[in-house]
Amino acid sequence: MxxxxxxxxxxxxxxxxxxxxxxxxxxxxxxxxxxxxxxxxxxxxxxxxxxxxxxxxxxxxxxxxxxxxxxxxxxxxxxxxxxxxxxxxxxxxxxxxxNSENYPITPKEHGIEFLIDHRHLWIRSKRQMAILRIRHRIVKAIRDFFDERDFTLFDPPIITPNACEGTSTLFETEYFDLGKAYLTQSGQLYAEAGALALGKVYTFGPTFRAEKSKTRRHLTEFWMVEPEMAFYDLNDDMDLAEEFLEYIVQTVLKDMQTELAALERDVTKLQKVRRPFPRISYTDAVEILRKKGVDFEWGNDFGAADETLISEDYDQPVLVHRYPSEVKAFYMKRDPDNPKVALAVDVLAPEGYGEIIGGSQREDDYDLLLKRIKEHDLPVEFFDWYLDLRKYGSVPHAGFGLGLERTVSWICGLEHLREAIPFPRMIYRNTP
RNA sequence: UCCGCGAUAGCUCAAUGGUGGAGCAUUCGGCUGUUAACCGAAGGGUUGCAGGUUCGAGUCCUGCUCGCGGAGCCA
CATH class of the missing domain: 2.40.50.140 (Nucleic acid-binding proteins)
Incomplete structure (x- = not known):
């Protein structure tokens, strides 16, 4: 056969x-x-x-x-x-x-609701096949990149006892006699343990957010790759993120020309994704916004429109670093030169695709980390093991997370994240 | 959660408060090179649900349901 x-x-x-x-x-x-x-x-x-x-x-x-x-x-x-x-x-x-009688998706136009209802058949169309093949190539490029650089794939648990960063709303479930458990929103904390064991690790798997986000940039279930490296500071982290993004984009450009053509992607935009990428501080970014007429207060986080304004003058992804520590997670190390900012970096994709990477150097001091956990009202007992990492041979370490669907969406030039994954999970949809 | 928009044939859409239509899909017929083929014909409707105004409602009003877009949160 x-x-x-x-x-x-x-x-x-x-x-x-x-x-x-x-x-x-x-x-x-x-x-x-x-x-x-x-x-x-x-x-x-x-x-x-x-x-x-x-x-x-x-x-x-x-x-x-x-x-x-x-x-x-x-x-x-x-x-x-x-x-x-x-x-x-x-x-x-x-x-x-x-046989195939009365196939629902005809060679004419359809509305998005109809297509999503028939996602199991929609993926047979030329455009969707091209996107899913590019997604596969991106996944392979990600794995090749880390595997060739002596990283070890490190799979974190998906069921976790606590909210990793204490911010997002999580999917909740009953876990036998142990009470509530949650679907992971990030493998990062576990990756830190991995990095202190194996040196350089990366996690790659699904993550879950129960936020009632209702935008083209959000899914409730999405895939994230999170490298974590011992003995890396923020600059090392940014260097890696840059090299990583360039590698992914150039690999797709080289190997997926047929699919990019099927999507009518303007590849000249992707060809410009070459190092070095611009690096600006959060404070510089605020200045850019003010020059463009946005009434922006130092200390706030950027919205989607702000991100577009910051990145629109560049052809490459922009690395924005040193955010106010107040708007960032508890585990991010503060800048010794300016304790008001965290050693964090977000990478904003070109063409208005927004944040595709978020990363930081982690707090490696036991006492400071314990203080932050308490300041954020997080349950200290769940972080005993995490604090141990600062107790037994703590080292400077850093990492970042890359959203797979946002990356696919950017490289393919998609309007909406829901086309970047075979079966998207969104606030009002969990079928087919 | 908030703001905005929408729901009419299997699909995409049209219809000044006055007989609900078109293209695609389906079925039948035609064509020796088509490129979402084309040409001709046929079948296909509880206009999302409930109520109201009116001689008369797809159209106006009220409520509901569902969906879409955006904000916030974030990758």
Missing amino acids: KSDINIKKLKEFAGQSVTLNGWVYNKRSGGKVRFIILRDGTGLLQCVLFKGNVSEDVFERFNLLNQESSVQVTGNVKVEERAPGGVELDVTDFSIIG
Whole structure:
């Protein structure tokens, strides 16, 4: 049944007879010539039936095909300028494997609600296939990047006893006799333990936020990669983030040209993502906002519109560092030169895509960390193990988190995060 | 949680308070190179729900439900 030949590598088989498995993406017909656009997951292929070249039986069988019928097609591979992709299949025979009556997603426009309701079928469309393939390539680039730099993949727990950063609203569940437990909002605290064991680690998995966010930049379930490195300070952390982003973007540009073209992505914007990236302090960013006429008070966090204003003058991602410690998490180390700011960095993507990375150097002093935990009214007993990391061979260390869907969204040029993940989870939707 | 917008055929949309239409999809017919093919025909409707105003409501008013966009929070 299986075929080792697919549409992506069909050019290598020019002049040969091959058998392909797939689905009918679309069909068209003339009087004596009929076309099947075949989809097999690796690409689209125009298959041609000439009356006379095939038996009457096969020619008439064409009428039984519908959009998304599954088929096995045999024919000769022909180089053909008129066909999209440069090759087409001159069909000699085909059989229908599964029917598909009244396929809901027609080759016309649909509203977003309808498409999301049919997400399980929507992912068969050209655009969605391109996005999901780029997502896969980004995931592979992320893993390659860290694996090649002596990082160890370190999987943190998903069920946790406490709110990691004490800020977000979390998904809650009953955990046997131990009371309430929560779905993780970040693997970072555990990654710190990993970094002090293995030197350099990264976590990569789903995280959950029960915030009632209702914007194109939020999902309740999303994937995050979080490297954490012992003996790294904030500058080392920013250097790594820069190199990391450049690597991801340039890898996708090199390997995913077909998919980027299918999305009509302006790749000249991505080509400019080369180091060094601009680095500005939070205080500088506030000045930029004020010069642009925003009445912004030092000490507040940036909103989405502010982020766009800060990043719009640059082609590369912008690293904004040293935020007021009040708006940042308890575990971030304060700047010894200015205790009002934390050694934190956010990376703002170009083209208004906003924050894709948030990171910091961590507080490595036992007493200061304990003080912060108390100041934030966090339950100290849950942080005993975390404080231990500062008790037994504490070192300066740093890390950051990259939101996978936001990165996919930026690189693909998407309007909304919901297209960047196979089955998006949002405040008013947990199906299909 | 707050602000704004919307719900009409399977889908995308139109319809001055006065007989609810079009394109796509579906079915049938035509065409030897189509590129969201094209041409012709047919079938397809409790206008989100409940109430109100009116001789008459898809259209105006009130309430509700659901959805979309944005804010806040954040990746």
